[in-house]
Amino acid sequence: MSISDFRKKKLLFLFNVFFDVNQSGEIDVKDFELAIERVCQLRGWAENTPKNKEIHAVMLEIWEGLRSKADKDNDGQVSVDEWCNMWDAYAKDPSSVMDWQTKYMNFMFDLEDASTDGSIDVDEFALVCSSYGLDKSECQDAFKKMSQGKSEVTRDQFAALWKEYFAAEDVNAPGNFIFGKTAF
Numbered sequence: 001m002s003i004s005d006f007r008k009k010k011l012l013f014l015f016n017v018f019f020d021v022n023q024s025g026e027i028d029v030k031d032f033e034l035a036i037e038r039v040c041q042l043r044g045w046a047e048n049t050p051k052n053k054e055i056h057a058v059m060l061e062i063w064e065g066l067r068s069k070a071d072k073d074n075d076g077q078v079s080v081d082e083w084c085n086m087w088d089a090y091a092k093d094p095s096s097v098m099d100w101q102t103k104y105m106n107f108m109f110d111l112e113d114a115s116t117d118g119s120i121d122v123d124e125f126a127l128v129c130s131s132y133g134l135d136k137s138e139c140q141d142a143f144k145k146m147s148q149g150k151s152e153v154t155r156d157q158f159a160a161l162w163k164e165y166f167a168a169e170d171v172n173a174p175g176n177f178i179f180g181k182t183a184f
Contacts, residue, residue: 003084003091004169006169007091007166007168009184010165010166011087011166013181015027017133018035018179019035021038025080026078027066027077027078027083028077029060032062032063036055036056039059039111040052058103058107059107061103062103062107065099065100065101066104070082070083072085087166090166105158108178112124112125113155118154118155119155120153120158121152122140122143122151125142129179129180132180138180138181141182142182143177143180146174162175162178
């Protein structure tokens with residue numbers, strides 16, 4: 001069974017908005033370098049500060065993990081097909097989660113949890129998602145759907161929503177909204 005159109009739309013959204021930062025049609029280390037700059041600028045982490053260095057290290061670990069898992073032709077880039085195939089395999093067996101996927105999930109949670117209180121609220125969520133070019137009001141609406149009306153989402157809740165994003169076929173599943181989009 002091939003990947004559904006709905007799940008493919010979600011994966012392509014994530015690919016195009018959050019990963020293929022330079023819009024080259026493939027993900028490579030340059031995209032991660034641009035993402036590092038964006039994140040550090042968003043949070044005000046100046047070059048050569050401990051937090052800036054930490055973000056560099058984590059993001060490059062995520063890139064290496066993604067590349068080693070998805071880049072089947074070893075060309076140093078992850079194509080759309082490679083991306084979709086990797087996440088489809090994850091959706092079929094979420095227990096096969098790879099270290100880099102957990103690092104990325106935790107990175108996103110920590111980035112959104114600006115207050116470091118262990119939960120994400122609507123303002124924290126909307127700030128990060130809108131920094132990727134999404135409409136802030138749509139991000140706020142997505143948070144309401146993701147949180148199911150609650151004021152905060154904890155790390156454990158986020159982890160469950162994360163799995164749902166990659167596996168859910170139900171268009172109304174709360175996990176579909178963890179990246180700030182309300183419809184696919």
